[in-house]
Amino acid sequence: MTVLGSVALWVAFLVGVWGALAGIVGGLKDRPDLQRSAQHAVYAMCVALIVAVVSLEVALFRHDFNVEYVAAYTSRNLPIFYTWSALYAGQKGSLLFWATVLSLFGSLALLLTPRHHRVFLPYVAGVVALVASFFVSVMLFGQANPFQRLPYTPVDGNGLNPQLQNPGMVFHPPMLYLGYISITIPFAFAMAALLSKKLDADWLVAIRKWTLLSWLFLSIGICLGMWWAYVELGWGGYWAWDPVENASLLPWLTMTAFLHSVMIQEKRGMLKKWNLALIIGSWLLSIFGTFITRSGVISSVHSFTQSNVGYFFLAFLIVAGTTSFAVYATRLPLLEADARLESMVSREASFLFNNLLLIGIAFSVLWGTLFPILSELFQGTKVTVGPPFFNQVNIPLGLALLALTGIGPLIAWRRSSLPNLRRQFAVPATAGVFTLLVLLVAGMRDFYVLMAIGLGGFVTATVVQEFARGARARHRQYGEAYAVALGRLLARNRRRYGGYIVHTGIVILFVAFSGMAFKTETEATLRPGESVSLTSPYGDTYRFTHLGISQYDALNRQVTAATVEVARNGKNIGILTTEKRQHVDGLGRPTFQPSTEVGIMSTLRLDVYTVLAGVVNGTEQAVFRFTLNPLVWWVWYGGMVVALGGLIVMWPGGGAPAVKRTQAGYAVRLVAEQ
Amino acid sequence: MTAIRRTGGQADCNRRDFLSAVAGTLLLAARPPVRLSAQSPDSLPGTGPSGRLWDPSRAGRPVAPVTAADNDAALQAIEKQIRCTCGCNLDVYTCRTTDFTCGVSPAMHREVVALAKAGRTGPQIIDQFVRENGVAILMAPPKRGFNWAGYLVPSVVIVAAAAVLTVVLRRWTRAAPAAATRRPVTGVAATPEELERLNHELDRLSL
Numbered sequence: 001m002t003v004l005g006s007v008a009l010w011v012a013f014l015v016g017v018w019g020a021l022a023g024i025v026g027g028l029k030d031r032p033d034l035q036r037s038a039q040h041a042v043y044a045m046c047v048a049l050i051v052a053v054v055s056l057e058v059a060l061f062r063h064d065f066n067v068e069y070v071a072a073y074t075s076r077n078l079p080i081f082y083t084w085s086a087l088y089a090g091q092k093g094s095l096l097f098w099a100t101v102l103s104l105f106g107s108l109a110l111l112l113t114p115r116h117h118r119v120f121l122p123y124v125a126g127v128v129a130l131v132a133s134f135f136v137s138v139m140l141f142g143q144a145n146p147f148q149r150l151p152y153t154p155v156d157g158n159g160l161n162p163q164l165q166n167p168g169m170v171f172h173p174p175m176l177y178l179g180y181i182s183i184t185i186p187f188a189f190a191m192a193a194l195l196s197k198k199l200d201a202d203w204l205v206a207i208r209k210w211t212l213l214s215w216l217f218l219s220i221g222i223c224l225g226m227w228w229a230y231v232e233l234g235w236g237g238y239w240a241w242d243p244v245e246n247a248s249l250l251p252w253l254t255m256t257a258f259l260h261s262v263m264i265q266e267k268r269g270m271l272k273k274w275n276l277a278l279i280i281g282s283w284l285l286s287i288f289g290t291f292i293t294r295s296g297v298i299s300s301v302h303s304f305t306q307s308n309v310g311y312f313f314l315a316f317l318i319v320a321g322t323t324s325f326a327v328y329a330t331r332l333p334l335l336e337a338d339a340r341l342e343s344m345v346s347r348e349a350s351f352l353f354n355n356l357l358l359i360g361i362a363f364s365v366l367w368g369t370l371f372p373i374l375s376e377l378f379q380g381t382k383v384t385v386g387p388p389f390f391n392q393v394n395i396p397l398g399l400a401l402l403a404l405t406g407i408g409p410l411i412a413w414r415r416s417s418l419p420n421l422r423r424q425f426a427v428p429a430t431a432g433v434f435t436l437l438v439l440l441v442a443g444m445r446d447f448y449v450l451m452a453i454g455l456g457g458f459v460t461a462t463v464v465q466e467f468a469r470g471a472r473a474r475h476r477q478y479g480e481a482y483a484v485a486l487g488r489l490l491a492r493n494r495r496r497y498g499g500y501i502v503h504t505g506i507v508i509l510f511v512a513f514s515g516m517a518f519k520t521e522t523e524a525t526l527r528p529g530e531s532v533s534l535t536s537p538y539g540d541t542y543r544f545t546h547l548g549i550s551q552y553d554a555l556n557r558q559v560t561a562a563t564v565e566v567a568r569n570g571k572n573i574g575i576l577t578t579e580k581r582q583h584v585d586g587l588g589r590p591t592f593q594p595s596t597e598v599g600i601m602s603t604l605r606l607d608v609y610t611v612l613a614g615v616v617n618g619t620e621q622a623v624f625r626f627t628l629n630p631l632v633w634w635v636w637y638g639g640m641v642v643a644l645g646g647l648i649v650m651w652p653g654g655g656a657p658a659v660k661r662t663q664a665g666y667a668v669r670l671v672a673e674q
Numbered sequence: 675m676t677a678i679r680r681t682g683g684q685a686d687c688n689r690r691d692f693l694s695a696v697a698g699t700l701l702l703a704a705r706p707p708v709r710l711s712a713q714s715p716d717s718l719p720g721t722g723p724s725g726r727l728w729d730p731s732r733a734g735r736p737v738a739p740v741t742a743a744d745n746d747a748a749l750q751a752i753e754k755q756i757r758c759t760c761g762c763n764l765d766v767y768t769c770r771t772t773d774f775t776c777g778v779s780p781a782m783h784r785e786v787v788a789l790a791k792a793g794r795t796g797p798q799i800i801d802q803f804v805r806e807n808g809v810a811i812l813m814a815p816p817k818r819g820f821n822w823a824g825y826l827v828p829s830v831v832i833v834a835a836a837a838v839l840t841v842v843l844r845r846w847t848r849a850a851p852a853a854a855t856r857r858p859v860t861g862v863a864a865t866p867e868e869l870e871r872l873n874h875e876l877d878r879l880s881l
Contacts, residue, residue, distance in 0.1 A: 235764070235772040242763060341846040349843055356835055364828030371815070371824045379820045384757045386765065386813035393828050523771065525739040528725065551728045560733040580734045580774075593775040594734035613774050614737035618730025623737045625771050 002067055002147040005055030009136055009145070012048035012099070015041045016133030023126020027195060035122035039110050042125045045132055046103035053100050056093060056146050060086055066153040069093055069146045075159035076586030077556035082160050085170045088177065089160055091294060091309065092139065092146035097174070098290075099135035102128065102181045109185045109210065117206040123192030124185070131184050134316055142309045156585040159556065162595035165583075168228030176221030176248055180286040182214035183251060187283035187324075190276050194327045199272065199334050204262055207279075212650035215259060218252045219646060223639030234596045234611050236521065236627040238635060241390040246369045247289030250362050254282040257358035260351045260408075267413060268348060269338025274355070276335065280324045285362075287317050292369070343415035350408040357401045364393045399451050402510050405503050406432075406459035409466060427465050432458030452514040456507040463500045463507075470497070494648050501645030508638030515606075515631025523613070527621045536606060536628045543567040544610070547575070549620045558582040562612045562622050566601060576601055578612040578624070607632040734774055743787045752796045753786055756803050757813050765813050 019041025026034025056069070060083050065071040073086040073093070088094040106128030110121055139145050163169070186207040193203035225248065226238035239245060258278040264271045291313035341348055368385045376382045410424040435457030439450055467486060470493075474485035490497045518537035526532060526546035533543045547563040560580040566573050576599030583591045599610040609627040616623065727733060743749055753767035760778040762769050766786070770779035782803075789799045803811045815821035 233772065235768050240764070340849050341843055343847055344840075344843055352839060352843065353836070356832065356839055360828065360832035360835065363831060367828050368824070372810075375815065375820060375824070381808065382810045383815035383821065383824075384763075384810050384813055385815065385824065386757065386763070388755070388814040389824065392814075393825070397832070521771075523740045523744050549727060549733075551732060558729070558732045560727065580732065582732045582734075594732070596734075596772075596774060611771070613771070614735060615727060615730065615733045616737060616739055618727050618733070618736065620725040620727065621739070623740055 001055040001058045001062075002064070002149065005052045005059075005147045006145065008048045008052040008055065009096075009139060009147070012045045012052065012103070013133055013136040013140055015044045015048065016103075016129045016136060019045060019129030020126050020133055023122045023124075023129060024195070027122035027126065027192070035125075038122055038125040038129065042103060042106045042110060042129050042132075045129060046100070046107045049096070049100040049103050049132075049136075052096055052147075053087065056096060057084065057087060059147075060084070063157070065155075065157050066149050067146075068148045068150050071150060071154050071157040073158070073160055075157040075556065075591065077584070078157075078160055079165070079555060081167075081170060082165050085164075085173075086160055088173050089164055089169075090146075092144045092148075094173070094177070095135055095139050095144055095309075096146050098177055098181055099132050099139070101178060102132045102135065102184055105182055105185055106132065106188070109188070113206055117202060119196055119198055120189055120192035120203060120206060123195050124188040127188035127191050128184060131188075134312075138309050138312045142312050144309050156587055156589075159583055159585055159591040162557075162581060162583050162592050163232055166228055166232045168224055168231060172221060172224035172228050174221075175217055175224055179214055179216075179218030179221050179248075180251065180289060182210060182217060183255070183279075183283045183286045185210040186214065186279050190279040191324065191327065194276065194331045197331065197334060199331065201266055201269070204265060204275070208262075209650055211255065211258060211262070211279075212646060215252065215255045216643060216646040216650065218248065218255065219639070220643050222248050222252060223636070223643070226639075227636060230632065231598065231600060234598045236519065236609050236611075236625075236629060237516065238632070241365075241368070241387045243369050244289075244293050246365045246390075247285075247292045249365055250289065251282045251285040253358050253362040253365070254278055254285060257355045257362075258282065260358075261355050264348050264351055270341070270348065271352075272335040272337060273332060276328060278355075280328060284317065284321050284324070285366075287313065287320065291317055345411060345416045345421070347408060347411045347413045347416075350404060350411050354401065354404045354408055357397055357404060361394055361397045361401065364397065365390065368393065395448055398510070399448070399455060402452070402455045402459060402506070405506060406455065406462040409500065409503075410462055424465075428458050428461035431461030446514075446517050449514040449517050452510045456511045459503060459507045463504050466500055467497065490648065494651055494653075498645050498648030498651075501648060502642050503645075505638045505641030505643075505645055508634055508641055512631045512634035512638055515634070516629070518630045519627060521625060521627035523623065523625050525616060525621060525623050527619075532624075532626065534626055534628060537630055538605060540568050541570075542608065542626075542628060543570070544624070544626050546620075546622060546624070549615065549622060556583055556585075558584060560612075560615070562624070564599065564610055564624070566608055574601055576608065576610045578610045580612055580614070602633045604633055606630045735777075737774070741787075743790070744783075746790075748796065749786055749790055752790075752799055753783060755800055755813055756782065756786070757811055758782060759807065759811070 019038045022034040022041060023038030025031070026038055059067045059070050060074055061080075063070065063074065063076055069090060069092050070086075073089045074083050078086070086093065088097040106125070109128070110125060113121060113124075189203045189207045189210075193199050225245065229240070230236075230238040255278075258275060261271050261278065262275055265275050291310060294309050294313060343349070368390050371385050371389075372382050406428060410421075410428065412420055416424075432454050436450060436454035439453055444450055444453075467489065470489040471482050471485040474480050474489055475482055478485070480488065520534060520537060522532065522534050524532035524544070526544075528546050528548040531543050531545040533541055535541050543566070545565040545567070547565055550559075550561045550563070552559055552561070558581070560582075561577050562579070564576045564578070566576055578599035579597040580594050581597060582594045585591050596611060596613075601608040607627075607629040609629055611625040611627075613623040613625055615621065730736070750767050753770075754765045756766045758764055758766050758769035758776065758779040759782070760769065760773075760776045762773055762776065764772065764779075766779045766782045769776055770783050773779070785803075786799055789802060794802065800812070804816075809816055815824050817825060
């Protein structure tokens, strides 16, 4: 099967190169035969790469340890679930996964794009084939071929890193990859619009679902990554501003900016240059993220093993960035706006400032991530840029963004009058101030927490107000019951009201993040029967009693499990188990350093987080770290609300008629004003 | 039934509990043999001899009991400013309380504790680490020289961009009335009352 896989890779590469040439040349020369051939090349590439994936999976499941990748990432006793996910656990397999999904997305884009957008497809096929060919070329020429064989056959494989043996890691990397990869489709359409000089709003309509899909995958991937870090890494947090985490945040920020600014182009025909630049930038940042993860240029706990593929990505990044912006520069005269901004107090202006903040945060994250390299370059000293730096720079920007999340939807398109502003802001501003006062009276004094929750109250009130007004309007106009009106409001204008649900999720996330300011923890050495107490930020006393330690074998690991009884204010609320796991191969030989499994008890108010640090002198006397993490569950809940809102926004139907209605409204207004 | 209780690591059982335990053991022994899997070795809470684990090597690196210094908030604050040099990208406190395979962060922690016991203040302890390891030992670059660029460039760029954006927007808004009159508009058949109603609805719904 590995021979078949290798052959499939070569076929994919050759077909991809042809597809890239045929697509771009066929588009520029208007050659229908080449255009068709390019599209067929993308389909063929997809089939070849699926064959390669199946070949690798077969090798993984057959435990063909003569294949270097199989021996490096699996073992005979690795659970099936993780044997499957080993496909993208290592550098080589993840490159194959990337190229395959890209060709699959490319094929779907070619198949599903409506007929009236067909003019873009040759270029789309060309760009997708080019990018996918690059990934295949890295495998073939960058010593990253997943089918590479060893000169001998080990009895058993190395097994999968214990930290990757977690359900979060089965879903988090593919989700993030899907987010990164799917940005290539909007990028391909943007390049198609530039190359074909069809720079009206058509290409934006063609990519709407893809941009949302990509943003949704990135959002879910980032949230799953946070969840994995929290439950698996054992440090009691979910975001550490690690370079690889930052790399995933960068395209999310620019895509979020795009999703807002694209509305201005759709409704007013403005910001054409900006939107194109955002899409190109987002795609380049996705490649940059890949470069960071795979090059080892910046140290990160999430990086793949250092290898020379980093150079491939750096070269590709430079060439692709230069080429894309060169084409962009030649088309600038064709990208003049159809309309002008009419007032500084308009939704367009607020969206521009929202874009400024999103791009500003992206810039500061990128700056902080690269600053160690710049420091080494300019002052010969490598510095560390950790969470204190990023928090200092980004928390104020994030709060300003949260404020704009509420302000934007309250300001009318084109211009807002003072009475309009007063009517729109009265309730939300009151809600925000009231929230702030309640917190102050309750004794809260942390400035950032006060701002986060106060602004959260303001934004939530804007969302509630928008839903209430919309439902009331339907109730008056159509006589619908309020519940029905609310449902139909959401169904008829999914983009707008789904967006408000996303805003609600963002508020929940900000409030949940602020909970981390009140994290309390203690370390304790306990013999069985002994206890330690910890007071939560809510004033409750938690008592942890060490019950004892069990040792047993399970699946592919030897487990040392400590059991702790938890009581709140003297009342027993449950038992937590935290483990040390020594993973072994099929022959019982230890494979990795012992890992730690945390014990977590989640409630809406806080998480009780328990970690077994180790045992003293081989006895049941154990060292624990007990942490009380307020509001953590709300981080996951906020992520789910964001994803739900994203799904509603991208759900087919409901959106376009509203846009047309609005545009019709403006046309009518313009007539009236004349 | 609790045959044997543990209090402070000491076995504590009375005669009745002891006899019950012996009887239970005999009954279990008389039972048909159960095929034991590899999971059977189990120290079960509180039943191991002298609380010793069945296989201590499985429990990871042995650790020392926690001392008061380990929970000292002032020392933790210092350790959160110092990077562990094992390559984990974490600060010393987070690493030593998270990565229990790391031998570096516990050693760095011991050094912090020793310096504190020797009467050094927080800044002096941090300076000592910087002298020994360079500024890369700090979790955030010190605010001096080129490092100011790290802190200030994002804010300066954003403020400058905001200023440019404001100027551009003002210019656009001044040019807007002229541009609006040039814009071709297709006629829409609507009575003044209908237009007024539509305007009112658009304003109300803030579309």
